[in-house]
Amino acid sequence: MIMRSPRLALTALVTVLGFNSAWADEVQVAVAANFTAPIQAIAADFEKDTGHKLVAAYGATGQFYAQIKNGAPFEVFLAADDTTPAKLESEGDTVKGSRFTYAIGTLALWSAKPGYVDAKGEVLKKNEYKHLSIANPKAAPYGLAATQVLEKLKLTEATKAKIVEGQNITQAYQFVSTGNAELGFVALSQIYKDGKVTEGSAWIVPADLHDSIKQDAVILTKGKDSAAAKALVEYLKGPKAAAVIKSYGYQL
Known part of the structure; x- marks a missing residue:
């Protein structure tokens, strides 16, 4: 009879179930208030499909800018415009090359x-x-x-x-x-x-009555080493997230 230590047995169980250290990763996300319902729907699929957990805070884009500049622990920013993420990018507060438009609002x-x-x-x-x-x-x-x-x-x-x-x-x-x-x-x-x-x-409201509401996402400096942050940005570009975003009346 072969005896295994409890620790080895637990390691074997974790391996069999397919878990790893990344499973428990959380990503702290600042989300423009208009995107509350879509991100809540996306978060459930994101956690199920990747094992990462999305922890969101909701508010106005301008207020989030001030919080980020004051050291708030956000790793990803889903803004309600494209100018605020671009400004943070120019000020060195984002991961270079991570910014993209995830939705166009109505x-x-x-x-x-x-x-x-x-x-x-x-x-x-x-x-x-x-x-x-x-x-x-x-x-x-x-x-x-x-x-x-x-x-x-x-x-x-x-x-x-x-x-x-x-x-x-x-x-x-x-x-x-x-x-x-x-x-x-x-x-x-x-x-x-x-x-x-x-x-x-x-x-x-017809789109020609106001400036385009291009909504950009970006990985912030605090998320540069976060696997969950990178996974979320990639997930938002995928077909599952796109279907949810379109269902709420956004353009892509």
């Missing part, structure tokens, strides 16, 4: 009330609402896009007193969903799934 004018927002967004010009919610344009690219739409439609002055501003696109959405604003500019991904608006009523 802006929507939305109300929690069915039928309130018409298909052409004429409700904006009628000006019969009391509050219009947008994200902070200085920190959130979707908020900046909203101000560009208002400017293009020559509604900046008419809406100035009606705007309620969220810190990020999640808070802008919450103002509308709770009834504190009759309508607001949100990310289409917050109200859209598999080809249709899932709640309330919305106008999908």
Whole structure:
């Protein structure tokens, strides 16, 4: 009879099950608030397919920039624009060559009330609402896009007193969903799934009314030696992630 030590037996079991030290790797990810639902869906498949765990924080892109510059422990940044990751890259805070566009966002004018927002967004010009919610344009690219739409439609002055501003696109959405604003500019991904608006009523804003919302991902300096960070970036480029991203109304 051959006796094995408990340690050898455990090693054998780990080998048989196919685990290795990389299985337990976590990647700390700063995620633009508009991408909350897609990354949550992607995270489950990512962990199942790679063994790595994705730990996400959600917020405004501009706020994440400040946190990263102040030493926040993020390893990957999924921004809501392409300029912030490019700025971090130029300042030496990223892994060279890791930046890429993972999605192109779509802006929507939305109300929690069915039928309130018409298909052409004429409700904006009628000006019969009391509050219009947008994200902070200085920190959130979707908020900046909203101000560009208002400017293009020559509604900046008419809406100035009606705007309620969220810190990020999640808070802008919450103002509308709770009834504190009759309508607001949100990310289409917050109200859209598999080809249709899932709640309330919305106008999908034509892309020519604002600058393109190119959303870039990048590996940050803190993730330069992380196998999980590299795996996530590659996973986001793959077909499974692409299918999820498109299902929420993003372009690739």
